Amino acid sequence: MKGKRGFCILFFCMFLCVLIRPGRMDAADPTVTYISAVYQGDAVEVGGSIPRDKISVTATYSDNTTAEIKDFVMSTERVLAEGSNKVMIIYRGKVTEIYVFGKKPSSLYAMYTGDTLSVGNKVGAGSLTVTLYYTDGSSKEIFDYHVVNPVIISANSQKVQITYNNLKTEVYVYTQAAKTVSMLTAVYEGEGVPQGYVVPERNLFVTALYTDGTSERIYNYQLLPPLVEELGNNKMKVAFGGKVAEFTVKGVELTAQSIEAVYKGGSVEIGDYVAAEDVTVTATYSDGTKAVVTDFKFSSDRIALIGENTIIINYGGQSTTINVNGIAKSGASYSNAATFEVKNSDKDIAKVQVAMPKRMEKDAIVGKSLKPDRVKGVINKIKAEVLSYIAFDVLLADEKQDDVFPLTMKIELPRKFNPEVKGNEGTSACLYYTSNRKSVIAKVNPEVNEKGVIEVTLFRPGTYILVKEKEIVEEDTPNPDEDYL
Numbered sequence: 001m002k003g004k005r006g007f008c009i010l011f012f013c014m015f016l017c018v019l020i021r022p023g024r025m026d027a028a029d030p031t032v033t034y035i036s037a038v039y040q041g042d043a044v045e046v047g048g049s050i051p052r053d054k055i056s057v058t059a060t061y062s063d064n065t066t067a068e069i070k071d072f073v074m075s076t077e078r079v080l081a082e083g084s085n086k087v088m089i090i091y092r093g094k095v096t097e098i099y100v101f102g103k104k105p106s107s108l109y110a111m112y113t114g115d116t117l118s119v120g121n122k123v124g125a126g127s128l129t130v131t132l133y134y135t136d137g138s139s140k141e142i143f144d145y146h147v148v149n150p151v152i153i154s155a156n157s158q159k160v161q162i163t164y165n166n167l168k169t170e171v172y173v174y175t176q177a178a179k180t181v182s183m184l185t186a187v188y189e190g191e192g193v194p195q196g197y198v199v200p201e202r203n204l205f206v207t208a209l210y211t212d213g214t215s216e217r218i219y220n221y222q223l224l225p226p227l228v229e230e231l232g233n234n235k236m237k238v239a240f241g242g243k244v245a246e247f248t249v250k251g252v253e254l255t256a257q258s259i260e261a262v263y264k265g266g267s268v269e270i271g272d273y274v275a276a277e278d279v280t281v282t283a284t285y286s287d288g289t290k291a292v293v294t295d296f297k298f299s300s301d302r303i304a305l306i307g308e309n310t311i312i313i314n315y316g317g318q319s320t321t322i323n324v325n326g327i328a329k330s331g332a333s334y335s336n337a338a339t340f341e342v343k344n345s346d347k348d349i350a351k352v353q354v355a356m357p358k359r360m361e362k363d364a365i366v367g368k369s370l371k372p373d374r375v376k377g378v379i380n381k382i383k384a385e386v387l388s389y390i391a392f393d394v395l396l397a398d399e400k401q402d403d404v405f406p407l408t409m410k411i412e413l414p415r416k417f418n419p420e421v422k423g424n425e426g427t428s429a430c431l432y433y434t435s436n437r438k439s440v441i442a443k444v445n446p447e448v449n450e451k452g453v454i455e456v457t458l459f460r461p462g463t464y465i466l467v468k469e470k471e472i473v474e475e476d477t478p479n480p481d482e483d484y485l
Contacts, residue, residue, distance in 0.1 A: 028059035029362050035069065037089040037094050040443060042080040043101040043136045049264045050087065050100050052077075052325055057089055057096075071307035073327055077266035082135060102135040108145075108169035115216070119178040120241065122150040123160055124219035128171070130162055151220060179210040181241030184218075188247050193228045194254030194285065198309060206238050206245065234448065256283045256316030259296070263311075263322040269329045271406070272313055272357050274301040284317055298447045302403070332408035332455070336360075340367035342392035342466075350390055350466055351412040354458065366395045375465055376435050384469040387414060387427060391465045394458060407458045417454040419470045424468075431456055434466040 015287040039046075041054030053233045057069040075088035079102040089096050128147070133139045148161040155177040159170050190203030221238040228234050228251040238245050265278030299312035299319075303326040311322050332355035339362070343349045350478025354365045370391040379386055394409070396402060415421050417429045431454070433442040446454035 003099060027111045030063040032059050032092045032094050033062050034272060035059045035072075035089065035091050035094045035125065036111045037072075037096045037098050039087075039098040039100055041100070043134070043138065044083055045134070046079050046102045046104050048079055049266070050074065050079060051079055053323075055089070055098060059091060059094070061445050071325070071327070073267065076343045101136060103136040103138065105132055105150070105165065105167055107133045108136045108162060108164055108167045108285065109133065110169050110171040110221045112160075112173050114173075115177055116174045118176050118216055119152050120220060121152050121216065121218055122220035123147055123152075123173060128162070130164070130169075132164060132167075138419065144423060161467040167342065179208075179214070179216075181208045181243045182211045183209040184238065184243035184245040185209070185242055186221075186238045186245040186247040188249045191286070192252030195228055195231055195251045197254070198227055199223060199249055200289065204238075204247075206240065208241060208243070213246075217290060228366075252286065255286045256318045257286055259293075259313070259315050259318045259320050260284075261296075261320050261322050263324055265324070267325040267327045268303045268309075270303050270306060270326050271329055273353065273404075274298065274322075274324055275358060275461040276301075279313065281313060281315060281320075283318070332375075332410070334410065336362060338362050338365035338367070342369045342390050344369070344388070344390045345372055346416075348388065348390055348414040348416055350414055350417070352392070353410045354394065355408045355410070357404065360401075363405070364397050364401060364404070366393075366397055367394065370463065374438055375434070375440060375463065377438055378432065378440055378465065379467075381440055382467065382469065384430075384467075384471055386467055386469050388468045389465050390414075390417075391404075391463060394461050395461050396461050405458060405460055407418050408455060409458050410453055410455045411466060413448065413452045413454065413466075415452070417466065418448060420448055420450075420452065425436055427468055429454060430467045430469055431469060433462060435460070435462045436464070439465050 024426050035057060037055060037057045039055050040337050044050055057072045058066055061071050079085050079100055082102045082104050085100045085102050087098050087100055089098060109131045111129045112127060113129060114124060117123065130142050130145045131139050132142045142164060145164045148163060150160065152158055155175055157172050158175050160173055161168055161170050175188045185207045187205045188199060188203060190200060190204060193199055197255050201219065206221045207215055208218050209215050218240050220242045224237045224239065228249060231251045231253065234249050234251050236247055236249060259281055261279055261281045263279055265275055268274060279429055281293050282290055283293050284290050296313050296315040299314060301311060303309050303324060305326050306328060307326060307436055309324045309326045311324055313320050313322065334353050334355050336356045336358055337353040338356055339353050340350055341349055352367055356364060359412050370393060370469055372391060375391040379389060413429055418424060419427050419429060429444065431444045431446060432440050434440055444456050446456050448454055468482050
């Protein structure tokens with residue numbers, strides 16, 4: 001009786017476990033049913049990069065759960081036109097759309113805030129406020145404008161023209177006739193000036209005292225020497241109106257105090273590199289000045305992950321980061337390929353193409369045919385019947401760029417090497433790699449497509465041997481039992 005009762009309890013517990021089990025053990029992962037996206041950024045200048053961090057993408061799954069998505073793909077990563085730009089957002093086969101407003105610079109406005117200028121003086125940068133307006137009504141103050149006619153040549157007033165890209169504006173400056181300079185003074189009120197740099201105009205106060213008792217700040221002075229030449233104290237001169245004044249400025253070694261970087265490129269495939277031309281790095285120096293620099297370095301510029309990749313940038317002892325979106329590799333593109341032909345003494349010719357990253361020049365990879373006897377030692381170690389071969393080197397024009405690997409190489413086979421061609425039955429096309437032309441390190445048995453082309457991965461530079469071979473068929477080993485009576 002007790003045995004039956006125990007069996008019933010065990011059966012009931014098993015039945016209860018089935019009822020309360022959260023789901024089937026073999027149930028598939030939930031699938032994405034749809035996605036939604038919202039853009040929360042501002043209008044972007046035409047040609048500018050759409051900020052991914054301003055796009056919120058949410059995926060809804062078949063089990064009614066939701067999750068924020070970071071590794072989505074965009075149909076375009078730049079604003080292409082003025083006005084509303086439709087951008088498709090793709091994730092796991094589902095598509096939605098956002099709209100990003102594109103704007104263009106529309107006009108300039110300039111205001112002169114300085115004093116009356118005498119003929120012979122010029123408009124100083126600090127006395128102009130220049131504003132750039134966009135088609136969406138937004139604006140910003142700019143500083144990299146150009147003054148076309150800054151030197152004063154007429155009394156009473158002068159119209160000064162300011163340009164920025166294809167835009168221009170004008171501002172009137174009150175002027176007066178030239179005066180006779182009785183004395184010139186110069187005072188530098190800034191910090192040290194980096195060696196080899198010009199003394200910044202905004203911190204150099206050159207004042208002309210005129211014979212009529214008036215004075216004026218001068219911007220159209222001649223600076224001698226034109227640059228700070230030495231570290232430590234530099235005695236320098238300014239000249240204007242026939243008078244000369246001296247001042248002292250300390251020459252210092254220029255150091256970067258901080259850097260900031262902006263990435264303007266799009267998504268990058270896993271294994272590829274961030275292009276330096278897509279990154280703008282601005283350094284702030286010890287003298288307070290800022291400048292765009294191009295000789296920065298990446299700690300690592302290769303994309304390793306799908307989704308957000310943090311790339312470290314270094315310059316002058318300072319570092320900063322950018323975020324670059326990584327996407328799955330879509331296959332090699334030969335639009336930027338190193339192309340060369342290789343041959344052997346039998347006049348067999350194979351066309352070779354090595355797919356190069358966009359950031360590199362095609363001639364970064366060089367291919368050279370080798371004399372057959374240079375690899376005879378390797379050929380003798382191949383465990384197959386070698387019918388014919390083409391040996392060639394794949395070399396880097398700059399040996400320091402070996403971080404470009406792996407790369408993808410495509411080879412168009414000569415007819416003699418194509419196992420699909422009539423008469424080549426029973427043969428195969430193989431590719432061998434050797435780093436020292438003495439021993440074989442790797443063998444690849446690639447598939448030949450219908451056009452007689454093979455595609456392989458290059459992991460390093462070295463010698464490659466395209467071989468037409470036939471498998472060695474060993475004779476059957478005799479049965480040892482047959483040796484006995």
